[in-house]
Amino acid sequence: MSSEKIPYKIYLTEEEMPKNWYNVRADMKVKPAPLVNPGTLQPMTAADLAPVFCDELIAQELDNDTRLVPIPDEILGFYKMYRPSPLVRAYCLEEKLGTPAHIYYKFEGNNTSGSHKLNSAIAQAYYAKKQGLKGVTTETGAGQWGTALSMACAYLGLDCKVYMVKVSYEQKPFRREVMRTYGASVTPSPSMETSVGRKILAEHPGTTGSLGCAISEAVEVATSNPGYRYVLGSVLNQVLLHQSVIGLETKIALDKYGIVPDIIIGCAGGGSNLGGLISPFMGEKLRGERDYRIIAVEPASCPSFTRGKFAYDFCDTGMICPLAKMYTLGAGFIPSPNHAGGLRFHGMSPVLSQLYHDGYMEAVSVEQTAVFEAAEFFARTEGILPAPESSHAIKVAIDEAKKCAETGEAKNIVFGLTGTGYFDLVAYEQYNNGTMTDHIPTDEELAVGLAGLPKQPEL
Secondary structure, eight states, rough: GGGGOOOOOOOOOOOOSSSSEEEEEGGGOOOOOOOOTTTTTTTOHHHHTHHHHHHHHHHHOOOOSEEEEEEEEEHHHHTTOOSOEEEOOOOHHHHHTTTTOOEEEEOOOOOOBBBHHHHHHHHHHHHHHHHTOOOOOEESSSHHHHHHHHHHHHHOOEEEEEEEHHHHHHHHHHHHHHHHHHHHEEEEOOOSSSHHHHHHHSTTOOOOHHHHHHHHHHHHHHHHSTTTEOOSSSHHHHHHHHHHHHHHHHHHHHHHTTTOSEEEEEEESSSSSHHHHHHHHHHHHTTTTTTEEEEEETTTSHHHHHHHHEEEEESSSSSSOOOEEEESSSTOOOSSSSTTTOOOSSSSSSSHHHHHHHHEEEEEEEEEHHHHHHHHHHHHHHHHOOOOHHHHHHHHHHHHHHHHHHHHHOEEEEEEEBBBOOOOOOHHHHHHTTTTOOOOHHHHHHHHTTTTTTOOOOO
8 A cells, every 4th residue: 555545543443452462482382491490490480470470361371371361351341442553554654854755653551550551551460359469569760650650550440560760760769650650669779678678778878770770679569468479561471472462452453554564663672662662563573474574673782682692591680580581681681771771670571581582673872862863853853752772763763764865765664652751851951951961881891790690590
């Protein structure tokens, strides 16, 4: 179908919305390695995970074989408050770049939480409520996940305890206040509230924190308070399952107009957005039905894909969580306190790590100032102020569109716009004032984190 007939925004009807989540693991020839008990170095069982996670979420976490998982009616009902989200043809961006490429972005910022994180937050809160729990604990980096979870918990009447990475707690007070408005308690991490927090502060006085630190605190609080479980906004298999609604809607919208993407681009921190966006396309690739070029974009300040090691590692700095086989910089790696926000996690989703290791996708890292240059260019052409995380994908989408301008190829480029950046104005202020800097860790700095990798299991 000609480009003139493609609307600026492609919306699905409620009837066209996905009724099932898609589990990409069912089509993977090499399954992601299992979570491992750090004490025994044996695969974690459902019983091992029960003190930490909700029962139904454990079942989803361990299920490598069920391709389609029905979305409960209660969750579908909540989704309809803000889904389906639009797939936007970036006509203005294309014109400004002078590119023959056709650029599309899936916009996940049309909800109160401001990002895609709500897709999994409501699912995890629903299963916690169904289990009869009192509340949940979690960590948050830039604050999108904490905001989404506090919103979901308020809707379902659950208590919500959030440990927010200290640098983000200080840089983003307004996102913190949105969480508190929804009834969540928000603590800067690392804190003196937990034994692991006190230990981290003793070892790293004045640290600005990391997602790994905040995870450790949230897990400790969940396991030491009856009626609570820990929930996570990225990395885990269950999260990528819930976020598959992004990619499923994207594919349905593209199929309506006979559009086949050539390049699919997503920002990558722990993997929730990227994994969700690419899931049905990756499924086609795994089954040999169609091929796509899939690009993961990560910050140069926290380059787990491009400079990390594929190995078993702790998901948290306190080293109390199970071991996951993933691309990692080491659980002890503390990223620079920049504005990559939710992408500053030392590791990567085991699912995405395995797919990357097996050559099904590629990865690039980009520097912070270049990301914000792309963000402002996008804002001035498409009218949306993007989140810093999303802007990593924008940067590479623009780069690929410029290549098309040079070659004359009219490729279809699809990227994920995870959310808005209206709570990230401190970062935009620094960029506009010329005080933003780039930090790229040296090989020596990365070696320190990687030297602390735990003993590797022999499975």
